[in-house]
Structures are given as structure tokens and as C-alpha cells.
Amino acid sequence: MRNISILGSTGSIGTQALKIAAMHPERFRITALTAHRNADALFEQVRRFQPLMAGLTGVNENAVTIPDDLKTIDWRFGSAALVAAAREVPADDVLVSVVGMTGLPAVMAARSAGRRVLLANKEALVAGGQLVMSCCADGADGPTLIPVDSEHSAIYQCLKAAQGNAYRTIHLTASGGPFREMTTEELQNVTLEQALCHPNWSMGAKITVDSASMFNKALEVIEARWLFNAKPEQIHVLIHPQSIVHSMVEFKDGAVMAQLGAPDMRVPIAYAMAYPERIETAAPRADFAAIGACTFYEVDPERFPAVGLAYAAIRAGGAACCMLNAANEEANAAFRAGGIRFTDIGAVVNETLSRVGNMPADSLEAVYLADETARRMARQILNSMT
Numbered sequence: 222m223r224n225i226s227i228l229g230s231t232g233s234i235g236t237q238a239l240k241i242a243a244m245h246p247e248r249f250r251i252t253a254l255t256a257h258r259n260a261d262a263l264f265e266q267v268r269r270f271q272p273l274m275a276g277l278t279g280v281n282e283n284a285v286t287i288p289d290d291l292k293t294i295d296w297r298f299g300s301a302a303l304v305a306a307a308r309e310v311p312a313d314d315v316l317v318s319v320v321g322m323t324g325l326p327a328v329m330a331a332r333s334a335g336r337r338v339l340l341a342n343k344e345a346l347v348a349g350g351q352l353v354m355s356c357c358a359d360g361a362d363g364p365t366l367i368p369v370d371s372e373h374s375a376i377y378q379c380l381k382a383a384q385g386n387a388y389r390t391i392h393l394t395a396s397g398g399p400f401r402e403m404t405t406e407e408l409q410n411v412t413l414e415q416a417l418c419h420p421n422w423s424m425g426a427k428i429t430v431d432s433a434s435m436f437n438k439a440l441e442v443i444e445a446r447w448l449f450n451a452k453p454e455q456i457h458v459l460i461h462p463q464s465i466v467h468s469m470v471e472f473k474d475g476a477v478m479a480q481l482g483a484p485d486m487r488v489p490i491a492y493a494m495a496y497p498e499r500i501e502t503a504a505p506r507a508d509f510a511a512i513g514a515c516t517f518y519e520v521d522p523e524r525f526p527a528v529g530l531a532y533a534a535i536r537a538g539g540a541a542c543c544m545l546n547a548a549n550e551e552a553n554a555a556f557r558a559g560g561i562r563f564t565d566i567g568a569v570v571n572e573t574l575s576r577v578g579n580m581p582a583d584s585l586e587a588v589y590l591a592d593e594t595a596r597r598m599a600r601q602i603l604n605s606m607t
């Protein structure tokens with residue numbers, strides 16, 4: 222039996238993790254749950270899973286009435302609730318599935334309390350990779366950080382199977398999103414509704430827009446850099462529209478190992494939750510004959526500048542990746558609010574990075590300062606556009 226706290230339990234990843242937990246009540250006990258503002262969904266989850274603690278991170282204590290039947294639970298409110306749920310409740314694992322760099326302090330808090338982190342929140346690694354990795358070395362009880370992102374879970378599984386042999390290259394696959402065939406002119410006029418229609422994966426709104434802009438893959442290149450201690454030239458992004466090969470790892474003898482399956486996040490979520498065992502997920506099986514063909518091609522850097530910006534930020538070092546993430550969070554939110562065109566997202570991130578100087582990222586305070594500096598610049602650029 223493992224005790225698991227889920228941060229961001231009302232989101233796409235969080236609800237799927239609870240489905241896995243519900244399928245295996247003999248294996249998982251839920252110890253804490255948090256949502257941001259969706260109190261009604263959280264009340265239902267708390268009723269069903271009876272955690273010790275529950276938190277509403279975006280709500281003031283006076284703004285919500287806790288139902289009578291849930292008053293015995295330890296309720297927390299505001300941003301402190303996230304760190305409290307990560308650290309104060311006795312748990313083996315903390316699934317960090319909130320969206321945005323707000324996940325970083327939660328990861329650090331969970332590790333400071335000795336919890337294993339199951340990491341969906343890629344922004345934490347992108348913004349504070351150096352800090353996260355410095356407290357996530359494998360311990361006597363096994364790994365202290367297990368990736369949930371499907372590509373990184375795939376790479377992780379391939380490396381486990383490689384039994385200590387070093388990889389030469391990571392082939393990080395990308396669906397290419399809904400706009401992969403569009404011209405630059407067509408990209409300028411895409412709507413939010415179109416961006417929210419991902420061809421293969423069902424996810425939260427922010428990451429779905431990131432997938433369309435390929436900033437999701439940009440963040441994932443940085444995520445891979447930290448998780449697998451990869452040099453930028455060891456990470457090769459490969460468009461694979463069918464999303465069946467979740468990523469591949471190439472070794473010095475030329476052999477390539479891949480992890481495949483139908484695109485369903487319950488598989489990597491369950492892998493992290495039950496590690497090192499494999500458990501039932503109810504995910505659909507890959508029907509290879511029905512799929513027929515898997516295709517692969519390179520990213521077009523002209524139409525999708527995001528991936529190139531990630532490589533440049535990794536090479537710049539310091540807080541460049543943190544600033545890329547901050548500018549993207551701002552630009553992604555502005556696009557979702559209808560304030561800018563789709564192609565402006567990349568332009569805003571590029572412009573922010575060229576206007577702000579680099580900064581250090583060696584402490585939580587330094588990361589927050591770099592994050593805030595980049596956000597302020599991105600907002601200034603966004604204001605001048607609208």
C-alpha cells in the first residue's frame with residue numbers, strides 16, 4: 222500500500238491518477254488532494270477518497286463554505302496549501318500535476334520531506350531544473366523522481382531496460398499538434414478553438430495550446446536535458462503524427478529502444494504510481510495492424526520556432542530556460558484570453574528573451590526573480606501589442 226498525495230487533482234492528469242487509484246484500492250491510499258478554484262470537483266473527490274488534507278490553492282478561506290460532511294478533513298487555502306499538501310501529510314509519493322511553474326516550490330517541499338516525486342508538471346523542471354535535480358538523486362529505496370510526461374516516461378523505461386548502458390541520442394517524439402501541416406500565413410489566423418483540438422491527446426487547456434505552438438516540445442527538450450543529464454546535441458526532436466512511439470533511445474552500437482502504446486496518459490501515470498511494477502490501467506491497446514504505418518520527420522524551425530528557442534536557452538544556461546517558460550506562460554495565457562494571435566506566442570517569447578539579460582538560477586529566490594523579470598517584460602511586450 223502506497224500513500225499518495227495529488228497536487229492538482231481536478232485537472233486532466235490528476236483525475237486520471239484518481240481513476241488508477243480507484244481501480245487499485247488495495248495498492249493506493251490518497252493522503253492529500255488539491256485544486257486551485259474548482260471547489261465542487263474537489264469536494265466530490267474528497268468525499269470519495271477521504272484524504273487527510275485537502276487544499277484550494279486559489280481560494281481565500283472566507284470565500285468558500287466547506288460542506289458539513291467534509292469538515293473533519295484538514296482544509297488549507299491559498300498558495301501555502303500546495304506546499305503543506307506536499308510536505309505536512311505523511312505520504313510515500315507526491316504526484317505534482319498542477320500547471321505552471323507554481324509546481325516548483327511543491328516539488329522542493331515534497332523532496333525536503335523525503336517524498337518520492339511523480340512529476341507531471343514539466344514547468345518545475347524547466348524553471349528550476351538545477352534545483353530539482355540537486356535534491357532528486359536516486360536513494361537507497363530507489364528513485365526519488367519519476368517522470369510522468371509520456372515521452373520522458375518512455376525514455377525512462379528504455380533506460381531502465383538498458384541496464385546502465387549509456388545512451389548516445391534521445392529521439393523525443395512529437396505529434397506536431399493540430400497545425401503541423403499549416404503554412405505560416407494559415408498559422409496567423411488559427412483560433413483558440415482550433416488550437417484546443419489536439420489530434421491524439423486529451424489534456425488541460427494550457428498544455429494543449431503549448432502542443433499546438435510546439436512550446437510543449439520546447440519545454441520537453443529542457444525537461445529531458447535535466448532528467449537524463451543530456452547535452453542539447455543528444456536530444457533530437459522528431460515529429461511522429463501517430464503518437465504511438467512515445468520516444469526512443471539510441472545506443473553506441475546503433476541499437477534503438479522505443480516504448481510504444483496507444484496515446485493514453487493513464488499508462489505513464491500508472492507506471493510512476495506503481496513503479497517498478499506494471500498494473501492494469503483500462504487504457505486502450507495499440508492495434509498495430511489498424512495503425513498500419515508510423516511516420517517520422519524533422520521539425521520545421523521557420524513555422525515552429527519554439528524548439529530552436531529551447532536549444533538556445535539550454536546553451537545560454539543560467540535562468541534562460543526559466544525565462545523562456547515564464548514568457549511562454551504569459552503568452553499562452555494571453556492567446557487563451559483572446560489578446561494575441563497564435564503566431565505572436567513565439568514572437569513574444571523570442572522578444573522577451575532577447576530583451577532580458579540572463580540571470581542566475583541557483584536558488585529558489587534567484588529562480589523567482591528571473592521568472593518575475595521575464596514575466597514583467599513579456600507583459601510589457603504583450604501590452605504594446607494589444
Ligand code: NDP
Binds near residue numbers: 232258278303371424
Ligand atoms: P489542467 O489544467 O487540466 O489541471 C491543472 C490542475 O492544477 C487542476 O487541478 C487545477 O485546479 C490546478 N491548478 C491550476 N492552476 C493552479 C495554480 N496556479 N496553483 C495550483 N494549482 C493550480 O492541467 P493538466 O492536468 O493538463 O496538466 C498538469 C501538468 O501536467 C502541466 O504541467 C502539464 O504540462 C503536465 N502534463 C500534462 C499532460 C496531460 O496529458 N494533461 C501530459 C504531460 C504533462 P482547478 O481545477 O481548480 O483549476
Ligand code: MG
Binds near residue numbers: 371373
Ligand atoms: Mg509530453
